Amino acid sequence: MLVSFSVAPSGTGRADASxxxxxxxxxxxxxxxxxxxxxxxxxxxxxxxxDEVFDVIRRATDAVGRYGSRVSLVLKADIRPGYSGELTGKVDRLEAALGED
Structure with a gap:
């Protein structure tokens, strides 16, 4: 599976909100x-x-939580059993299709 995620703290107390x-x-x-x-x-x-992907995401979320009083987590998943190498494979197929133009 592929999971894209974004995780960020809020309530950091930083004036620049970085x-x-x-x-x-x-x-x-x-x-x-x-x-x-x-x-x-x-x-x-x-x-x-x-299991391994969501374990990593959980640990990353926990790490971000130490920087603020709240955490925002956004996830998008592509669950396709039996496939691997799709992180680059999907992009490679797209580039090949663009090259056909």
Missing amino acids: VHDAVAAAVRIVRESGLPNHTDAMFTTIEGDW
């Missing part, structure tokens, strides 16, 4: 998990089976 330190803590956990992942400006996408 959350980059908290997000860095979450992304560090994802990268250290060893699961295939990709981070962009809005989301981190992680690939693996249900």
Whole structure:
């Protein structure tokens, strides 16, 4: 499965409302998990089976929680049993289709 998620604290007490330190803590956990992942400006996408992906997301959410009094978590999942390598495979198929134009 692929899960894209965004996690951020609120109630940080920072005047600039910056959350980059908290997000860095979450992304560090994802990268250290060893699961295939990709981070962009809005989301981190992680690939693996249900239990391992959601364990990583839970730990990343817990890490962000230390930076504020509340946590916002947004998830989007693509659950497709029997498939792996889709983190890059979906993009590769898109690029191939664009190249056909």
